[in-house]
Amino acid sequence: MDNLHKNAKAGFQTNEAAQNYVKGRPTYPIESVEYMRDNLGIDKDSVVVDLACGTGKFTQVLASVFNNVTAVEPSKQFIEQCDNVLKNIKETSNPSLQYKVIEGLATSIPVPDNSVDLLTTAQAFHWFSNIETIKEISRVLKPNGKLILVWNSNKExxxxxxxxxxxxxxxxxxxxxxxxxxxxxxxxxxDEIKESPELKKFIDPNLDLKTFKHNHYTNYEKALGHALSISFISLLDEPTKEIFIKEFKDLFNSFELTKGNKDFSIVLTTHLYITKKPSLQ
Known part of the structure; x- marks a missing residue:
């Protein structure tokens, strides 16, 4: 845990944070994972690792398409939530699913060398975007194994x-x-990898980008949960957090679209940044 960013360590290690994630964070479109299966030489029985899985928002989509999924996460509270999600997927929609949810970090992934066909990390790579992480990801990927960095955005x-x-x-x-x-x-x-022939053996530094739009349905309570799950908001002292919540609620009630706790939808874009471990080391 010493390698975990201090804000992540402080903001993501409580039951409250886990509940806010479950309540407010959006999911991801099934089309994004079907694209991985259908276009990247990965099949439904490939070995898939979801790194920094959180409460399983993206893991559950992976588990609806792939049968062999390992989720890795440092927060014990998030691990519990993700395990519940995957258990439900196995019981309700994908009985062929074999899954594990295990404690680990981006710099210490508890799976064997050269064993993973696809490694994803959703809404998380910005926390650990360094060479040490790239080397560890390369260690666990098979030659030509895929690395996909995933984010949702709502700028549009x-x-x-x-x-x-x-x-x-x-x-x-x-x-x-x-x-x-x-x-x-x-x-x-x-960019650092592009400048170093030695580092290029670990991962291809050229990223392909695919995007998928989808609707996210929310309301005041869910949106507040999302807000309170953001690291720097969750770390506010209680008086300042109360001010934030009051202003957040006032803004919600100032628009016809969002006032009260009525449901409404926003358009999100899911970004897939795709690369791979070179076939020759």
Whole structure:
């Protein structure tokens, strides 16, 4: 756990954080995982690892398509939630599913060398985008095994909801800066690899991008859960967090689309950044 980012360690290690993730975080479109199966030389019985699986938001989509899924996560609270999700998938929709949810880090993945056909990490790579992680991912991937970095974004959404989530950018509520997908800082590790023939043996630094749009249905309670699951919001002291919640609720009630606790939908884009371990080491 010493290698875990301090904000992740502080913000993702409580039952409250796990419940907020379950309540508010969006899922991912089944088409994104079907694309992996149908276009990347991976079949339903391939060995799949979902790294930093959280509460299983993306893992459950993987488990609906693939039969051999291992989820890796450092938070014991999140592991419990993900295990419940996968147990339900096996009992209700994919009886062929063989799964494990195990404790581990991006720099210490508890699976054998050269054993994984597909490694995914959803809404997480920005936390550990470094050479040590790339070397560990390369260790577990088979030659030509695929690495796919996954994020949801909502930049193309309606102006009312964008105004609400702009509250996240208010400096009053950013007590601790955290890495993010939007900063693009996570891409620097691939630029570093491009400059080094020695590092290129671990992973192809050229990323292919595929995107998939989907509707996410939410309401005030779910959106608040999402907000409170964000690392720097979860780390606020209680008086400041109460101010955030009040302003968040006031903004929700200021728009016809979102006021009260009525359900509404927003359009999300799922990004798949695809690369692979070279076939020759």
């Amino acid at each position: 959404d309606n102006p009312e909801y964008n105004q609400i989530i702009s509250l996240y950018r208010d400096k009053r509520f950013r007590a601790e800066e955290s890495p993010s997908f939007y900063s693009g800082e996570w891409m620097k590790v691939f």
